[in-house]
Amino acid sequence: MLKNNRTCSDDWPYLANTLCKGDSSSNNFIAKKYCQQYCFEQGQRDYVNDSTGEPEVCFTSPGPDDCMTCTNQRAKSTGSTGMIATGKTCDTWTNLPCGNGGDYWNNNKWCQYSCWDKSKAYASDEKKCCDISSICVQCQDNPSAYMTNNLPDKTCENWGGLTEAQCLKAPFQSTKSCQQSCWDIHNVAFDGEICCPV
Numbered sequence: 492m493l494k495n496n497r498t499c500s501d502d503w504p505y506l507a508n509t510l511c512k513g514d515s516s517s518n519n520f521i522a523k524k525y526c527q528q529y530c531f532e533q534g535q536r537d538y539v540n541d542s543t544g545e546p547e548v549c550f551t552s553p554g555p556d557d558c559m560t561c562t563n564q565r566a567k568s569t570g571s572t573g574m575i576a577t578g579k580t581c582d583t584w585t586n587l588p589c590g591n592g593g594d595y596w597n598n599n600k601w602c603q604y605s606c607w608d609k610s611k612a613y614a615s616d617e618k619k620c621c622d623i624s625s626i627c628v629q630c631q632d633n634p635s636a637y638m639t640n641n642l643p644d645k646t647c648e649n650w651g652g653l654t655e656a657q658c659l660k661a662p663f664q665s666t667k668s669c670q671q672s673c674w675d676i677h678n679v680a681f682d683g684e685i686c687c688p689v
Contacts, residue, residue: 499526511535540610547610561604561620563688564678566596574601575648575676581605582688590614605688623687630686635668647672655679 497503510520511530521530521537527547531538538547563581565574574584581587581602588596589606590613600606600613607613607620632647647653647669657663658673664681673679674686 499529506530507533557618558621559616559618560626560685561607561616561623562600562678562685563602563604563623563675564599565675566592566599566601567676580675580688587611623685627685627687630671630674630681630684631667632669632671633667635663635666637662638668648676653677 497506499506506526506529511526511533512535520526521535524538527538540547565579565581567573567575574580582605584602584605587602587606587609589602589609589611590597592601597613597615600616603613603616604620604623607616612620634642634645634647634650638645638647638650642650642652650669653669653672653676655677658669658677658679663669663673667681670681670684671686671689673681675689680686
């Protein structure tokens with residue numbers, strides 16, 4: 492390429508149709524990550540991180556319309572080892588499974604923003620996540636009147652009765668009760684507000 496003054500962005504069929512495809516004659520091209528951004532945009536998905544061995548996802552140059560709004564919802568898995576039960580958050584859990592978490596994680600895209608932020612983006616995410624700090628709000632997590640009067644020892648985060656259906660009820664929506672937990676646990680927004688990670 493250098494001898495012929497070619498660049499990765501040139502309209503060169505051999506690059507897109509052969510080198511980027513990772514054919515047997517061009518395995519070294521993929522291994523050395525030549526033209527990685529261009530080849531990824533042509534559908535090449537065999538790039539892996541040299542340190543972790545995990546797939547690498549490339550993104551187009553970020554413009555205002557080149558990012559997507561990502562959620563940062565914790566995995567809803569139940570039991571004593573689940574994220575909620577153990578107090579793990581998407582931001583602070585250093586060993587987020589992300590794309591390596593099997594169908595349960597890939598299909599639900601748990602902790603999507605944090606996975607992207609830790610360079611462990613889901614393979615199906617073709618765009619980068621928008622900077623969540625520019626679109627999120629600081630939410631409160633105040634218990635509802637019912638909780639205060641009848642469940643004084645419960646918080647929004649540890650109350651088992653805080654279901655998705657509960658978060659969608661008018662009394663919760665109108666008073667924004669448990670707003671942070673409803674967003675973190677169930678991805679339920681009040682008045683369309685995305686809560687910043689805590």
